[in-house]
Amino acid sequence: MNNSENKAGFDSAKIVECPCCGLHQEICFNKKDYEAWQNGEEYIQDALDYLSPSERETLICGYCDDCWQEMNEVTEDGYEEIQG
Numbered sequence: 219m220n221n222s223e224n225k226a227g228f229d230s231a232k233i234v235e236c237p238c239c240g241l242h243q244e245i246c247f248n249k250k251d252y253e254a255w256q257n258g259e260e261y262i263q264d265a266l267d268y269l270s271p272s273e274r275e276t277l278i279c280g281y282c283d284d285c286w287q288e289m290n291e292v293t294e295d296g297y298e299e300i301q302g
């Protein structure tokens with residue numbers, strides 16, 4: 219019959235290497251959705267709305283979830299919470 223047996227029905231995937239820690243992450247998506255975002259036809263949150271926000275960040279900037287959160291914490295905490 220047909221042999222498209224991907225776990226979540228996605229037809230494409232991308233391996234992203236975190237520039238901070240070197241972690242390799244595989245993000246699965248439908249190729250046409252990814253291309254719609256790459257071509258500027260749709261915002262990533264519309265084209266790839268089935269990905270989690272951190273997965274979308276990984277596609278945009280390459281950082282893994284851990285490094286991304288660490289950077290955001292540093293940025294946000296930088297202004298507040300300075301005591302002593």
Ligand SMILES: [Zn+2]
Pocket residue numbers: 236237238239240241281282283284285286
């Ligand atoms: Zn990382």
